[in-house]
Amino acid sequence: MKKCTFQRCLRAVPTMTSAQRHDLRIAIDHRDKKDLVAEVSSLVGTPTACPHCHHPEIRPWEQAAGLPRVRCRGCPRTFNALTNTPLSGLHHKDRWMFYLETFSEGESVRKAAGRCGINTKAAFLWRHRFLALPACLKARQESGIVETDETWFLRSYKGQRGGLPRRARKRGGRAQKRGPSREQVPVLVVRDRSGATADAILPKDGHRETFAVLKPLLARDAVLCSDGRGKGPIALAARERSVAHRAVNLSKEIRVLTGVYHIQQLPPTIRG
Numbered sequence: 001m002k003k004c005t006f007q008r009c010l011r012a013v014p015t016m017t018s019a020q021r022h023d024l025r026i027a028i029d030h031r032d033k034k035d036l037v038a039e040v041s042s043l044v045g046t047p048t049a050c051p052h053c054h055h056p057e058i059r060p061w062e063q064a065a066g067l068p069r070v071r072c073r074g075c076p077r078t079f080n081a082l083t084n085t086p087l088s089g090l091h092h093k094d095r096w097m098f099y100l101e102t103f104s105e106g107e108s109v110r111k112a113a114g115r116c117g118i119n120t121k122a123a124f125l126w127r128h129r130f131l132a133l134p135a136c137l138k139a140r141q142e143s144g145i146v147e148t149d150e151t152w153f154l155r156s157y158k159g160q161r162g163g164l165p166r167r168a169r170k171r172g173g174r175a176q177k178r179g180p181s182r183e184q185v186p187v188l189v190v191r192d193r194s195g196a197t198a199d200a201i202l203p204k205d206g207h208r209e210t211f212a213v214l215k216p217l218l219a220r221d222a223v224l225c226s227d228g229r230g231k232g233p234i235a236l237a238a239r240e241r242s243v244a245h246r247a248v249n250l251s252k253e254i255r256v257l258t259g260v261y262h263i264q265q266l267p268p269t270i271r272g
């Protein structure tokens, strides 16, 4: 808005009836809430899986502190886009973007605090939390050549009171049965060539569950590379997502398929 138009609006305020001022307040509040949601999602994205158990099935669940909450169908806890990020628990969300501006202009902590109307201690905390943000954010989208593979982890019952379906054990341990079983959970790890990495616990080792994780993650131009089996869950999910799939046969030690298509970027523990 031009400065002269804004001044004209301000001059009109005393001429408004109380009902008109009430409507104006509601309109501004509504605008502020929409801006806040957009600003927060520009910083941390929108949730695509549960931050507690990584279950991919989530659904909208009311609103709190100006942000929409989401409920997980797996655990079933509620959360918002900030849960388990360094920005969780910080107050005055409406001032974050302004603070980042002062930060990028190279202002000192004390000056930034003064400009944002927060105390120096809070400004110092904010600086550390914002600096920690990039490292904690999981990739929300992967493009180009994308490597993916499944691995299995022992199911953890940490924090569960009683009713353990197996004997308690100390940290770590081994599965009693070899290969996939109810003692272990499948985890899908996905990484593109820029290093953007995401992972998700799959409720089941099936193509529906794999598709639910890959669908929001893969860009249209993605070429998915995985360990073999043209009819495995990953290949089927790639077909359903309409992205190209290149199979790399690890069991035959052929890790590089044709030049650029390989799964060497994944950690060795995942590649098997």
Ligand SMILES: [Zn+2]
Pocket: 050, 051, 052, 053, 054, 055, 072, 073, 074, 075, 076, 077
């Ligand atoms: Zn969950």
